[in-house]
Amino acid sequence: MSAATGTGRDATAAEAHPRYERAVRRAQADGRIPALSVALVRPDREPWVLTVGESGDPERPLGPGSRFRIGSVTKTFTAVLVMQARDDGLLDLDQPVSRHLDVPAHGDATIRRLLSHTAGYQREPYGDVWDTLISPDAGRMIAELDRAERVLPNARRYHYSNLGLAVLGQLVARLRGGSWAEILAERILEPLGLAHTTVERPAEAVVGYLVDAYSDAARPEPTPDLGGVSPAAQLWSTASDMARWAAFLADGGHDRVLRRATLDEMRWPLTTTDETLWAAGFGLGLILCPDGKRVMHVGHDGAMPGFLAGVYGRRGGEGNPGGLGCAVLGSSGTAGQTNELVHELLRLAVETDPAEIRPWRVAAPAPAPYRPVLGRWWSEGSEFVFAWHDGQLQARAAEAPGDRPPAIFRPLPDQPDVLRTISGREAGELLRLTRDESGAVTLMHWATYRFTRRQEAFDGGAASDGPF
Template identity: 60%
Template sequence: MAQSKMERAVRRAQAEGRIPAVAVAVHRADRPLWTFQVGTAGDGPELDADTRFRYGSVTKTFTAVLVLQCRDAGLLELDDPIGRHLALPRHGEHTVRDLLAHRSGLQREPHGDVWDLHTGPDTERLLADLAKAERVLPPQRRFHYSNLGFALLGHLAAAKRGGEWGEVLREYVLDPLGLSGTSCEPGPRAATGYLVSAYSDHARPEPATDCGGIAPAAQLWGTASDVARWAAFLADPAAVDPAGEVLSADTMAEARHPHTVRDESVWAGGFGLGLMLEPQPERVVHVGHYGAMFGFLAAAFGRTGPDQPAGFGAAVLGSSGTGVEVNTLVHELLRLSATDDPADIPVWTPGEAPPADVAPLLGRWWSEGFGFTFSWRDGALQARGDGAPRHAPPSVFARVGEDRFTTVSGREAGETLELLRDGDGRVTAMRWATYPVTRGQETPLLGD
């Protein structure tokens, strides 16, 4: 049923968007890969699952992972100014983090008429022309998208790894994840990109564009199945790359953390470290990126949140620069797959009894007049506030001393939970983030 609905959604988007060719894929760790194509690839290649399309700015997510790899390898820190690692004539003060989050204030495009000429400057020219580039906003003032900033990040990662960006990407990301259908060049199986007339059904082939030194921001080509797998990796690297060969799950979680909102008036989407974040109902988030190049639109997003399938991502690639239905279709495919073919419900199995010194902590507690239930779940002490939404994660604690725990996730993450005992050694109260926690709904005076 889900596949039938998804196929119909693709056909509707292709027809209503008047997109010559659309290729889609849905990747789930618990289901076979689903791919579908409709339309014509243009002169030469036949449209199939191996047809390559332009990823456009989805490329930025690959560059972001390269940079985060460098951080994890100890080659740089995210709050380092980029000029500490890359010789630049100007703008070297911008931090790696701000560039990743598009909040550096650096101008959007490299100096010159890049998109008029359909060819980007080479790397040497790109870096030299930084002397003419502007900082259009103060750093960290607001989200301001910058292809120039991401081009610099790509060359930073390449320099730290001692190679060209495309070579480094192949060695450190594409090959380890088995993304053999993704490359910097279109190859012989590429679809033709078109500009579809607004006032007729004529579709004019768009000129080929080589990004040159801007390649880390927009150069990649590939298949829908490759980029759907990539989107699943962004959302759930533990399912796609269980050995953490490319990037650890913790680092990807850091990348998914919102650093800014894309529209400060309507908080409908955020931006992490190179990743677009699209909140959905029930605490679900779609994480990935959109892409646009002459003749092509792309969208690749993974889905993460409670009760979602593992390793879940979708990609939509279209051969029209005006077929904006691509951008909504990717979210519809994720929703249809999740709701019409939900993840299997795991079997509950009994667990071990809580440690003897933890058992007295379980049950009802109160703080500032509000109730909390402390429990032992999945081998850890947890707490959930009264009335917390069903899908809100509990606070999870880890022991750090005889009478001390650290809140490792959830409410008050990073704060200490301290046990307070009476003269007989019984725990009679606690302090959580310094606030008193008592067995009754009261306002106690706790001594040292």
């Protein structure tokens, strides 16, 4: 066993570490996990890393550099590669895969549907791959799509598919002119410095186990190579690398990797994973787990023989410093505590060591053309408040709760009186300002709805005028 903890910046951070450590040790003991590696990263503290247990290799004791299979967390990397290709104009998310791959069947499935697991592809490639532990290479996997089932109609509902993400990985490889592994290293791993994340099994790999349900015995599991299915679940990594990746997915943006706006798009829920509970959703390659009021955990779980992984970042909520990511990697294929612990640690991070509250400071006033907009306006009988904060025109319903993000506007090029709603309420819609001869804003239209300085009915009459 080895442990390394960051010093933190204050007493609160130091006091949080024993709670983190107790949660990890409890999960390892209760889950009977031979090796557990955990990392928590955030921009305002030193990284926190803890390993508990044994690696299974006496020549290489368990430590922060030990590597685990991360299973389907690999899909998040493949999803980012797809979105990079979209941003570079190589594909459109609503194109069928047959536009880019010569497939013998199911080519009408769109890239967007495959990313969100709503294309109806069967879960695995053709054949009993989990009996033989032999996965087809990329060419054979594509060639045998006509032997794989479309188990549900396109867009009917969520159905998780390793095959679907594997096909997308091979699609990106073809568009970029290299193997999936080469493209992954060049376009994600190297720019982000994820040097301990590899396709091949590394020398630092821990042993993955099946732990006996009725005794304390454990059997080492095989480590199959996934071949053409690698884009769905092949990778090995450390908890530190994965916590950094989780923070990127939740609150990232990197000029050489992916724009923030594209990450926002990936995080928008496209389907629920269970129509009766609505406890989790799926975006473009990302699992979305609500965790209380206006809080979302974004990332993915992973499973391979002998391994489970949970890799998530936290978005929103009181005390969140932003860029908060956590990874929990375990060497048991059956311990659900691995996937539960990552969410517990993200909660503890903001409960026991919240981000510092930044003092408010005086800033420059709103530009002169937008000062006449500020204040209270009425539309559809309801009151709205327009304000200027953080260098942007914003609006919110007067009765909206304080934690609801405002709508934010950006003027169109060369049209200062026409603004696009870039986030929040009515995102994408236009706000048009109407001025009188003096330049005062007397009327506004937002998403075509009239906004006036007094409460009016749709015919323009004031409510105070009656008729009653």
